[in-house]
Amino acid sequence: MEFFIAQVLNGLSLGSIYVLLVTGFNLMLLVAKIIQFAYPQFVVISMYATWAVLRATNNVILAILVTIVVSIALNLLSEPIFRRITSIKGTDINATFVASIGLSMVLVEIMSHSFNQGFPISFSDSWVGGSVFRYGIINISRSSIFAWVGGIIVVVAFFYLLYRTMVGRSFRAIAENLYVAKLFGIPIFKTSMMSYLIAGLLGGFIALLLSMLIGTASPWLGESVALKVLAVSIVAGLGNLKGGLFVGLALGVVESFAIGYVAGSWSNVIAFVIMLIVILTKPKGLFGAAVE
């Protein structure tokens, strides 16, 4: 029983990270109308930024700031590329997907050739934080608490933004029908930039939480995370924000149990196999797709 609770708690902290990742990914899918495979790569690069600043200055505040700025900057800088691609006549959303895979290749190469000679990086114990509460094998670390609390706060703030503010309403308007949004006079370009900005902000938070939670990063982390994020998005139903919450958490818990019960790197396969089965049996997702 203790073991069970411990795995659920671990799973929820990992799951809240997936939730945030999927939310940022879906936001850009719905508003900017792109499939941003490189989004998790931006998060990993931001983790590298955290690491670099911490190693150079050991200044926590500066590290947090730099991480968020890097994440926002990367997302905003990618906007012209995607805008260019979506404006070409006869291309569809798949072109943005292909280009973002290209972008992802570039980022992986940069990470594996520069930081730490390409070796995985690890964060100091003071950053990762120790245990706050311990009961038998149930161990609640500081970073888990950050992940839960941070996850809840960000999700609540995001949905508040979405349903209670003009920017959020504009997001939903463009998500529902781009043409009608244009007729209403909603500034498409500005709103789309806002979605990059908010995804960037979100990405910064994710980078901070993830670096505390897993304590390491490697150039190849982004690829497997990206794959999980996309799979979660499909399993939930492409672009379905609320569905993403459930499936993201569920993936975290499943993975955590796999790690608990299955030896070594086999655990990674379990989550993939389960998601593969769901995708193959229910290609439109569990909660219905919001985009075609």
Place this chain on the structure above:
Amino acid sequence: MNNNETTFLNMNNVNVFYDSIQALKNVSLEVAKGEFVVLIGANGAGKSTLLKSILNIQAPKGSINFKGKELTKLNTDKIVANGISIIPEGHLIFNSMSVLENLQLGAYHGKKNEQSIENILEYFPILRERKEQTAGTLSGGEQQMLSIGRGLLSDPELILVDEPSLGLAPKIVNDIFNILVKLNNIGYTILLSEQNAKKSLEIADRAYVLETGNIVMEGKADDLLNNEEIKDAYFGGNI
């Protein structure tokens, strides 16, 4: 350029292309402040295209001038912010959002206060009743009211109305036309595109007749109402 009446809306030699089809051919048109102008013509004559070109939804070539400002280089949202709004064909609204949210989005460029939305709800009592209801569940007539209501919320001076009678029962069409007349009376300038030639000529000041992308006739609405050619072409069998 001065701000006299004739320079309120001024289209000069406007051409619009959809891929290789030319939908508007050298169209020139003027609307003075406070006027009620109607565009008549068969389905496919280019009426909708003309309205969309003013808002740069369909990119125009040529010059479109509104209150001394060139519109052809502006994005749609800037044009709306400058005081033109469109009530599109087929009462397009956000079906999955509530009536209130649709109105709030309509006020993106208007005064974003409770009062202006309150005024609209005052004007369309049926919308107040359905305030929290999802817009997609409204009837066609109610959706058209919502579409007009949100069009007013961006504080326009010029309202482009595209085929408001489409898909609506005759009784509701009469209601909608009455609303348009009232709006014109309280100072809104209206440019209406309509297939129903007779009815729209009865309420308009002036009219333009479009045929396959060309303006073939223009004049006072009353004159056109009695014009034999128009009677033949648009009152007889044209549906």
Place this chain on the structure above:
Amino acid sequence: MSSTLMYFLGFSMIYILMAWSIYLPYRVKHLHFLTVATMAVTSYMGGILAVNFGWSFVPTLLLSIVIGALISYLISHTIGNAPTFTVVIVGITFVFIIKTVIENTDYLGGTIGLFGIPMLDHPLIFLLVFLLVVGYFLYRIEHSRIGRAASVIFTDEDLAKSMGIKPKQIGMLFQTISGGIAGSAGVFYAFFVGSLFPDFFTFHLIGTLMTILFIGGYTTMWGVIPAALILRGIPMILPSSIASWRLLIYGVLLVAIIAIKPKGLITKNMLWKLLKKR
């Protein structure tokens, strides 16, 4: 022949095979990376058969074509008409799963790799002949009613259906053939290199193949030939300090081609006009 040139030509031809196996399903808008997983499976299968059971090349090749086609056929039952996005994710997921399985199976050499596969005596001749056969096969598909049907599906699925074309049937057919090609590519790779590492069949390979397909141009089967030669050639003429950034160059090129000339360097239209003038 110098060994550098031999490796260049051999790898290029193997990459052309691999790129064709991705090109074919993309004719109906399926970016089908299951092929990479299939290559991993058949190359290891070929390696094990050769090393532990003494199979020779030709029967291994034939078996791997059948196995590759069979894997793809079974999967195509569920994703034969799925949207592009889903097909991609299913493919990449399989690649990750297969890679993890190889890494954790000592029998397959685990992360250390599988060694001692007998190399072919005349690999280039074998490859060239096989490439010609596959090329002819694809050419015939292209110029049959199936090829035309694929073009219609790529343009508009509703239009295709209203002509009586079954997109799922064509999708399954192409995925199966593509699986067969991928299966053969895996065995060629194993017998050309002589050793296998799980790290080869990862995202790098997916990225490289995608770059070859989109740079060359997906509207015609000929595009991948110059693209494979160029992209394999670039790292060979560059100094090794720059060549190690190979994948970065590929990534930049991939983004650039999509943003500038999304149909790729060589298009069907271009070839048509070129041949007509003559």
Place this chain on the structure above:
Amino acid sequence: MVENDDILTVQNLSKHFGGVKALDKLDLNIHRNNIHGIIGPNGAGKTTFFNVVTGILEPTQGEIYFQNKRIDNLNVEEIAKMGISRTFQKGSIVEDMNVVNNVKAAMYLYNDINPIKDFFLRHFSISNREKDMREKALESLKFVGLEGYSDRWADDLMWVERQLLQLARAIVVNPNLIMLDEPASGMDSKETEQVKDIIKKINRRGITVIVISHDVNLVMDLCDRITAINFGTKLSEGKPEEVKNDPDLLEAYLGE
């Protein structure tokens, strides 16, 4: 079950999109060998009607019979196989092909055999069928006035030529029923006349034609019978003169 001589019978057909009733309990009979026009304003449900009949959309309720066989439960490919061909309003042609191959692509069901068998059989024997198909395609291009265009790249065609190519594609399969969605949209009066002549010629081959158009003059000249629809229901039906003078219709449109 329906037993009559009409080629297409539609009973109580509805198609709802959420709360919107694109088709609302529509009843319609298309007589054999007629040219039947369907008119109505934008959004009246005309194209939805085509999409439901051809199986692209599933009806919410109602029954459709083609030559006395029920087809509303069949899928698009099966319906196409029964001899219904159609054109699309958006002018869908395959741009990455030449003109004659566009027409040949439409002959997918020609000499229908399993595509896999077809591939292998054809692969090792020189087929006369491909030659045969090309001849048929050229003939049908000539029929619509596109002779000499066969080797042009489809991407380079003008709008009118694309529309004609769609017509060539629709007739090459020798269908029993052709459904034309706005065949003369974006054309000037001379080009419209040309299209009218082609439609009449198609009809003279014994093929039933259904035409959707917003151009009332075109429909009035061309059709044997006309159905006017709005809100997805029938407003009026009959010979062109009858429809033109139907008081109900005038009221609905002109508010008189």
